[in-house]
Amino acid sequence: QSALTQPASVSGSPGQSISISCTGTSGDIGGFNYVSWYQQHPGKAPKLIIYDVSTRPSGVSDRFSGSKSGNTASLTVSGLQAEDETDYYCSSYTYSGTVIFGGGTRLTVL
Amino acid sequence: QLRLQESGPGLVRPSETLSLTCTLSGASLSSGSSYWAWIRQPPGQGLEWIGSIYYSGNTYYNPSLESRVTISGDMSKSHFSLRLSSVTAADTAVYFCARGGFGYLFLFDIWGQGAIVTVSS
Numbered sequence: 001q002s003a004l005t006q007p008a009s010v011s012g013s014p015g016q017s018i019s020i021s022c023t024g025t026s027g028d029i030g031g032f033n034y035v036s037w038y039q040q041h042p043g044k045a046p047k048l049i050i051y052d053v054s055t056r057p058s059g060v061s062d063r064f065s066g067s068k069s070g071n072t073a074s075l076t077v078s079g080l081q082a083e084d085e086t087d088y089y090c091s092s093y094t095y096s097g098t099v100i101f102g103g104g105t106r107l108t109v110l
Numbered sequence: 111q112l113r114l115q116e117s118g119p120g121l122v123r124p125s126e127t128l129s130l131t132c133t134l135s136g137a138s139l140s141s142g143s144s145y146w147a148w149i150r151q152p153p154g155q156g157l158e159w160i161g162s163i164y165y166s167g168n169t170y171y172n173p174s175l176e177s178r179v180t181i182s183g184d185m186s187k188s189h190f191s192l193r194l195s196s197v198t199a200a201d202t203a204v205y206f207c208a209r210g211g212f213g214y215l216f217l218f219d220i221w222g223q224g225a226i227v228t229v230s231s
Contacts, residue, residue, distance in 0.1 A: 001172075001173065001174070003156065034214075034216050034217070036216070036217040036218075038157075038218075044223075045206055045208075045221035045222065045223055045224055046157065046206075046218070046221060047221075048211060048217060048218060048219045051211065051212070051214075051217045051219075052217075057211075057219065089156060089157055091157075091159075091216070091217070092216070093215070093216035096173070097170060097215075098159065098170065098171075098172060098173065099147075099159040099162075099172075099215065099216045100159070101156055101157040101158065101159065102156065103155075103156045104155075104156040104157070
């Protein structure tokens with residue numbers, strides 16, 4: 001199984017909104033509403049920020065939102081803040097009953 | 111509050127078997143009908159799901175690693191383990207254990223801090 005496809009990097013200015021795409025196939029993202037997003041600061045464990053495509057766990061800022069269209073999921077970060085600058089990973093359940101991650105996207109706040 | 115902690119050798123020789131343990135504090139493996147997972151991250155690279163064990167003892171593995179991986183646990187206790195055989199330099203990574211959130215296999219809501227494992231002679 002190949003990794004989900006994410007852009008290597010995205011950037012935006014404070015206060016702006018950015019979106020990170022995550023592209024898979026009909027056998028993963030397109031077939032299930034089981035897309036998750038993780039935020040990972042350097043040297044730390046990933047933190048779950050979105051699950052089931054668009055649900056935020058308790059305590060996660062509402063500046064983070066998720067969506068999906070076909071085989072592509074997206075994470076949107078609105079009102080960019082300096083603390084948002086880090087790495088983001090998507091993941092999905094697959095038709096073979098396994099879990100697949102994206103390659104990761106580095107978000108830079110200009 | 112549930113916490114996870116990985117432990118094991120930080121250095122493994124090529125062709126040998128990597129062994130790690132994840133210890134839970136604040137719960138047992140049978141708590142909440144959960145899945146328990148191992149995930150790794152090679153230096154400077156992305157995340158890779160290795161596999162998961164369900165509270166019933168059923169296991170699920172990444173097909174690319176399945177021939178070399180064993181995840182085991184005593185469901186009445188508070189730890190589960192990873193064994194990865196015939197390791198090479200490509201298995202050098204930070205290894206995380208994590209809980210399958212909300213009873214799901216495919217999302218991870220609580221993570222350990224990670225254990226660095228280097229494969230080298």
